[in-house]
Amino acid sequence: MYRKLASSTFLKNFSWLALGQIFYRVAYFVTIALLARIVPLNDYGLASYFLLYVGLWAPLFNFGLGIVGVREIAQGNISAEDFISKVISLKILVVVLAGVLLMVSGIFFEYSGDQLILLFCFSVYAILISLAEFFHIPFIGIEKMHITARLIIVERAVISILAILLLIVFSDIWGFAFGYILGGIISVIISYKVFRRAFSFSLRIDNSILKFFIRESWPVALNMFFSLSYNRIGVVFLENMKSRDVVAYYNSAFFVLFALQMGVSTLMQAIFPKLSRAQKNKNSIGKSAFKVFKIIFPILFLSTLILFYFSDSLILVFYGEELKSSIPILRVLIWVFPLFTISTFWANYFRAGGNQRLMAVISGSGMLFNIAGSVLLINAAGAVGLAKAYVISEFLIVIMCFLLFISHQRDREITFSVIAYLAIMFLIIGGSLFYSYIGLSLTVFCLITIGILVVISLIGIKNADVKFIKNLIV
Known part of the structure; x- marks a missing residue:
């Protein structure tokens, strides 16, 4: 039985992607930590600010072509060769326009001198990385993710070194x-060379294919933009309303969160092709997906609770005493991790079924709330207020995803379960912010929460859909 599972496509893909993403996140995190230690705090704040600001525009560089491309290749609607050959012209146009818009935005925000040059440098880097990752898409679509993982490791090693x-x-x-x-x-040269070794390539223009990908991809790009903008737009407000040092404290906490999100993107990348095929075959997977969520839920919150408890150690070990003001920020921001994972799980479920427009509406609503919440809470509590706005916005996204899900299922049992899980999330996250006000120590709060999660875990495993999980991993 073990050998059968170990040889499954899912486990191979997940293992390789996990290795690649772990290396990528660790390399990125180490590079940022060294930057924080070597350059002055003001310069580190400037560089980390522009890294996050350029990251805000990442969906425009990608334009949703990654998700739609994987879905179409996995469903057999287009071959890997045709995807690259017929869509690369659109990709080049998109990244160039995104780079131009990024620089225009810098001029609009009145960046000048060294600021504008640094923005240009990171814009060029974003264009190059987006082109390199474009050549990864065919390997993900045909579930040859060991190749993608090796590319990620080699490319990120070169960049970091x-x-x-x-x-x-x-x-x-x-x-x-x-x-x-x-x-x-x-990285672009390496990705292209590996692609050419596996597939043939000849540049071709097919207007019907281009129109299809534009029509399908822009809602995904919009959804991704809204999702990423929660933190990035808040940092823009933080820099304008407070100081660059405060931005440095916030970004240090955020980069810890960014490193921890490796498991989310890895798991979703491995599952997405299978979800796409299941949705195409009209498989009724809604109830089974919810039962899988019941298993994921306690694992997510237990791991987050551990990180919450050791937030001070994480900051001091990686950044040192100079950035210890990041500790209270991380203690709030860390709760984005389980909420982000849950919203991403359901977002991919809906995208696989072609509901990317609804997800764009949901993400847009969350972004609007985040903008309003950021302005109000930054004034009241600075970087900690921005972190709270991020958590609240992500929680609202989870609520809206669940409302969309239960509207599709129309099942009373699922509706009551959703309400129960939302209440538990609210109590745990709210408790983490206010436990000291009711006289509890950090240790007592964590022990109480662990007990709640153990009970939830036992209930979730008892009701798990083993057959659905087996079909995903085999």
Whole structure:
């Protein structure tokens, strides 16, 4: 039985993707930590701010072509060769326009001098990485994710080594930025060479294919933009309303969260092709997916609780005493992790069924609330207020995803279960913010929460849909 599972496509894909994503997140996190230790705090705040600001525009560079491309290849609607050959012209146009819009936004926000040059450097890097990742899509679509993982490891190793090397040599943010650009150029070359070894390629223009991908991809891009903007737009407000040092504290906490999201993106990448085929075959998987969620839920919140407890150690070990003001920010921001995972789980479920427009509406609603919440809470509590706005916005996204799900299922038992799980999430996250006000110590609060999660876990496993899980991993 073990050998059968170990040889399954899902476990192979997940293992390889996990390895690639772990390496990517660790390399990125180490690079950022070294940047924080080598350059002055003000320069680190500037560089980390622009990294997150450029990240806000990532959906425009991608334009949703990754998700739609994987779905169409997995469903057999287009071959890997045809996807690259017929869509690459659209991809090049998209990344160039995104880069131009990014620079225009910098001029609009009145960045000048070194700020504008640094923004340009990170914009070039974003274009290069987006092009490199475009050549990963066919391998994900045909579930040859060991190739994707190897590409990620090699490319991120090159980028990190060059960024760290030039950072040490020049001891400033320019060495770091130029290392990223040089690493991006090499990444594009590597990805293209690996793709050409596996598939044939000849540039072709097919207007019907281009129109289809534009029609299907823009709602995904909009959804991704709204989802990513929660944190990025808040950082823009934080920099304008507070100071660059406060941005540095917030970003240090955020980069910990970013590193922890590796498991989410890895799991969803591995499952998405199978979900796409299941949705195409009109399989009724809604109830089974909810039962899988019941197992994921306690695992997510238990792991988050552990990270919540050791937030001070995480900050001090990786960043040192100078950034210890990031600790209370991380204690709030860490609760984005389980909420983000849950919303991503359901977002991929709906996208696989072609409901990307509804997800764009949901994400847009969350973004609007986040903008209003950020302005109000930054004034009241600074970076901690921004973190709270992020958590609240993600919680609202989860609520809206569940409302969409139960409207499709129309099942009374699922409706009551959804209400119960939302109430539990509210109590745990609310308790983490206010436990000291009711006289509880951190340890007592964590022990009480662990007891609640153990009970929920036993109930969830008892009602698990073993057959559905087996079909996903085999």
